[in-house]
Amino acid sequence: MDESTLMSIVNSPVNLLGVTLCLALLGASIYVLRGWMRSSQNDEQEDQKRKRLPKMKKRDFYVKELIPYNGQEDERILIAVNSKVFDVSNRGRDFYGPGGPYHCFAGKDASRGLATMSLEPSSIKDEYDDLSDLNSSERDQLREWENQMKEKYEFVGRLLRPDESPKEYSDTEESSGVQE
Numbered sequence: 001m002d003e004s005t006l007m008s009i010v011n012s013p014v015n016l017l018g019v020t021l022c023l024a025l026l027g028a029s030i031y032v033l034r035g036w037m038r039s040s041q042n043d044e045q046e047d048q049k050r051k052r053l054p055k056m057k058k059r060d061f062y063v064k065e066l067i068p069y070n071g072q073e074d075e076r077i078l079i080a081v082n083s084k085v086f087d088v089s090n091r092g093r094d095f096y097g098p099g100g101p102y103h104c105f106a107g108k109d110a111s112r113g114l115a116t117m118s119l120e121p122s123s124i125k126d127e128y129d130d131l132s133d134l135n136s137s138e139r140d141q142l143r144e145w146e147n148q149m150k151e152k153y154e155f156v157g158r159l160l161r162p163d164e165s166p167k168e169y170s171d172t173e174e175s176s177g178v179q180e
């Protein structure tokens with residue numbers, strides 16, 4: 001293609017419109033991309049500003065002792081799942097903190113709610129729940145939730161039956177791996 005053919009293509013009104021549209025689109029894309037990059041930087045700064053609570057010393061809990069750890073009375077948020085207590089304060093605050101979609105589980109034994117996929121108040125009890133009426137698929141579901149929690153959150157201790165006594169954990173034993 002010689003130079004005069006190229007110029008006649010660029011100079012034709014239809015093609016000029018195409019080139020202008022392309023440039024406008026490119027400009028718009030760059031604008032959107034820069035805005036997106038700036039907002040993800042802000043998110044990171046927000047995360048860093050957000051205070052991370054230190055690990056808590058390991059301890060066992062009776063169900064009523066969990067109640068204050070709901071992210072309001074105490075900044076820390078604990079949740080029991082299948083008799084294990086997890087600290088969800090740091091990575092889970094958006095889910096379980098005040099205003100979060102699963103705040104109803106904060107400071108509670110979430111086992112029945114998670115096993116039956118229910119957020120109803122009747123599934124979240126302040127009394128010890130032995131879960132003996134759950135069927136086998138609900139039990140499987142609950143074990144899956146427990147595994148997911150173990151992967152993501154700190155294990156703090158065990159949820160005690162009313163007739164059980166708390167275990168003594170050593171001072172140096174911080175919340176870490178789950179002990180069955």
Ligand code: HEM
Nearest residue numbers: 088092095102105113114115116117118119120148149152
């Ligand atoms: C319309 C129904 C629902 C939708 C669309 C939905 C959607 C979601 C989504 C998108 C997440 C985030 C997943 C992630 O980023 O890892 C999530 C997390 C979660 N969902 Fe739901 N959900 C629904 C119902 C329920 C119900 C009924 C329950 C419990 C009874 C439930 C319990 C949870 C819990 C506990 C988490 C947080 C898990 C964690 O700590 O990582 N969800 N849900």
